[in-house]
Amino acid sequence: MTYRALTPNEISVMKQNGCNSTDWNDIKVKDGFDCCNYVRVNFSGEIRLGLTDETVIGTAGIIVQSGIFDASLHNCTVGDNVHIAKVWERIINYDILDGAYITNIGSIICTGSRAFGNGTEVNVLNEQGGRSVLIFEELTAQMAYLMTFYRHDKEFITSMxxxxxxxxxxKKSAVGKIGKMAKITNLGSATDVVFDDESYTNSCSLLWDGTVGKRAFVGPNVVAEHFVFASEACVDKGAIVKNVFVGQKAELTNGFLANNSLFFANCIMEAGEAVSVFAGPHTVSMHRSTLLIGGMFSFFNAGSGTNQSNHLYRIGPVHQGIMERGCKTGSGSYIMWPARIGSFSLLTGKHYKHPDTSELPYSYVVEKNGKTVVLPGANLKKFGTIRDILKWKKRDHRSNDLPRLDIINYDPLTPLTTRKMYQGIHFLNLCETDPDYPSAHNFVIEHKSIRHGRELYALGVDFFMGEEVMKKLAQINVTDCPDSLGYLLIPESNEGVGRWVDAAGLIAPATVINELCSSVAKGSISSPEELAKSLQAIHNKYSDYKWEYVADNFKSCYGITLDSLTKGAAISILHRWTESVDSFDRERNTDAHKDFNENSMVSFGIDLDPQSRQVDFNEVRGLPEKNDQMIAVHNHYASLIQEAYAVICRLKEPQHI
Known part of the structure; x- marks a missing residue:
């Protein structure tokens, strides 16, 4: 970009407008520069000024004149059509890009000593370190997961x-950046902070050493130190954070306190507190009395008063806990780490004995007479479980025109959860022969729950396997093939066989993840961009891996090998599967109807006679057959059954000669 010196006439006009400079020769401007749009400005150091031939869109869409008014700038480059007004101290060492809007601020200073939050060490899970994650602008939930939980692979960690x-x-620079169309208003002070394009910072108190990502919002009374806010993140209304990463469309607000924590896509955190937390996608905590500490959470919902402790008063706050995907806690729940709770489980009460229920997903984990009691599989047919699963994808509000950092697999059932259910069946078989077996995992299973748990897990396995068989058959031309279908269905690879992992939203075979880590350790993958592409490539092959898992477990589920599958056997499998789908639909519908029974009406009809409270209830809650959520769940199952019958009809069609 070509700049020129100010003319004597321009200097004269600017002086008349109340402008001052320590050396007018240090100010360079573009051709077309309009000196009239600079009023009461103090310049020092190297200054570059752009054009002011257009207006600027300020807050609330108000149109204002571009230019600088009542401000002090030191060593700054100002782009075209920027509006800067009422800078009570100084803006020092910043590039201010085209269309930026800055008004009523204290100071924005770049010291050159920081990398704008990049490289900040965040001590997740263990407050004293040991699982620290280095945050940066392109951090994804998957990268952080690997850095947190693959400490056993020292070469990988060193390379990362x-x-x-x-x-x-x-990223470290002596000059900060205020991006294109960025808005900064009513700011107290910011030191060593990058404000990316279209970001909006309004009325926050203090920002130090951080990055405010593209279209991110930082609101009133926020205090943030050593942070990275990803694109479209929101930190608002008195949140106080230190050593924190906030992911895309994640929201920290209403006085939320966070220290040494990671919050990935679509998290909502209000009013409570988090310390050394790994909050995977869709983690939600919205109550002032709630503390999350030293734990891994993902697709998690914290009830009011949820609490954990990671300090057993011996060597310090070093204990950690895992709440696998989809867990919930009831109001007032407490758990003493270390502990691990299986996926999609509901935890209520207080638990002090360090339970490990990871082999029993979809369970109720409850307190009974001071003991942890597990009801295996009890959550599998609950309406709230499928409601949560279906809502998460709808609540992914990340914009499609920006690169999505976190990979999120929204599949209701996966090879991971299915393998866990297989393990659950095996676990319950051992419990039947040895009633004390659960005690080794620090919980109790009542004998009456064993058989029911096995039945639920078997139904869940059948649901997953049948759905995948149906989808696979729908993809091939079954009409023109011979009666034997197996040769069309045998996978080309076996990478999906064996153990699977949920890497904070990315669901993949463990062997594939280990190979990725090996590539990083060897230097074959040497940049965040390459790593992100490799992770995405794994996600893109999920369907192939998943079918490889189904093929490997086909005989154990159906009693025949996949290569011997005939059309008749496939039809039988699909009919069996539709019965499972119908069972889930009926069970979850029955569970939802409990919110419409007599007990649910107790607090309705406050000034009506008991016989009339039904009217009040119906007006407020409506009828079950018209409930949007119940309709959505039923339609979900009905569409699956329709797909299955479409495949069955194709299988029954005569072969064309």
Missing amino acids: DKMIRDYAAK
């Missing part, structure tokens, strides 16, 4: 640390 430190070193 180097990769991120190199990234941070490149």
